Amino acid sequence: MALEKVAVQHFRNIAAAELRLSPQLTLLVGANGQGKTNLLEAIYLLLQGRSFRTTSEREAIQEGWDSARLEAQGKVSGQPARWVHVITAARPSHQGATVPVVLFAPDDVYLAKGSPERRRRFLDLLLSAHDAHYAKSLRTYQRALLQRNRALKQPALRSVVDDFTPLLAHEGLYLWQRRRTLLSSLLPLAQSLHRRLAPDDALSFRLKEGGWSSPLESAEAFQAALESRRREEEARQMTLIGPHRDDILFALNGKDTTVYASQGQLRSIALAIKMATYEWLRQETGIRPVILLDDVLSELDARRRQAVLELTAEPGQQTLVTDTEARNYETLDPTIYYVQGGVVR
């Protein structure tokens, strides 16, 4: 996998930019808020078809313009490849193969501590990008959930709540199954990576199914569980059981990280998870994922930084790094771009 050329037009604060990327390390240098992360986002959008940011894509169009255009050329498994992503007021258009990408970002540290929504988003981004069935199932689930919640809100429509339950349960079971499988594949990878970063702490994590104490194994069990909480659902006017309320429970030495972990421990967990994701994607897709390091290395101590840099130093590993200065990377012979006020040179 190698991206060769990336062109960005009217995307966030970047009017126009063209980058030729190194097959190994490309460094984007600039002060904060100049547009470095926007370039990483553009590359992520091209390779994944969706953004890692939660806001509407339309907001990424540069002010005063009515569309943004992203384009890239490169090779996938030795074959020439091209990507185009156009954002307009209507639905964004995308063409190009989905290529695995792993983004390391400063807020990864909240993965094991922040809101459950962040953890669900981590699961959904990862699974949707490489499993079209999951992406479709998630959309149907979300629509069924919305319909069911609206029915719970309107007394006149209470009689149809259960007509949306079987499809909700059907898709919900599939989402649960895929999320559990993903986490149990990531677990041994993350554990062994984590042992190298923090030998004194034993990491574990698992899916906590939303709104129910144990995994629900069949659509019937799911429906029965919903039935048992129906009065509460009507009082609170929402669906109380299902993947939309899932969480990932992280523990160090058996203790819940949302309560007990220090900042340094959270950082090790985040790194271990992201590196495990990298390994998993590589095994699943047979393609070496592109690594995007968004302003993370300066935050890390020597041991953790070493672990990340080892990964990027492997031959044929394409990586983009943003930093406020270039001097940490001199030995790696990077291609360097300077980013200032949306201008790239």
Added chain:
Amino acid sequence: MLYPEPIQQLVQELNKLPGIGPKTAQRLAFFLLNAPSGEAEQLAEAILAARRRIRYCSQCFNFTDDDPCAICRNPSRDPTWIMVVEHPKDVVAMEKMHEFKGRYHVLHGAISPMEGVGPEDLKVKELIDRLHQVSPREIVLATSSSLEGEATALYLARLLKPMGFRVTRIARGLPMGGDLDYTDEMTLAKAFEGRQEL
């Protein structure tokens, strides 16, 4: 610059149509103004005639210019075999299939709480009244395979089965979310033949 008042009026009216934005409305307005004489009049006439002559069939609630409609009047169509569909266009799709020899019931929509549409907004009460009159041998639920179509089928099955009616659902051979009128006749025929007892 503003257009003369009659043009503005025409653009405004066309703009009210589903899927017609202001730009398209403008284009259509100029097309009509430039069309050979008589064409605009024919369109206006057709709209008025359809509005004047088309109403719901009092039995199946399909659109008709003659009540009851041609299908409900046809003695060779089994009045005790009733297929429930969402829209008039679904009747057209099913008729192209040439397999179904019963009669229809058009709901005019599907249950969708997010749009505020419940059973009372559909021709459900009318369906029940009709079923009690004809003692049907089979009710075929042929709502679409969208989430809302499936939920509507489920609702009707829950309602009709306790009344002792035989209820079937066309097979899920249709692509998920697929409208009946976008489905080819072969696939539709398969979905119909493969219908299952609920």
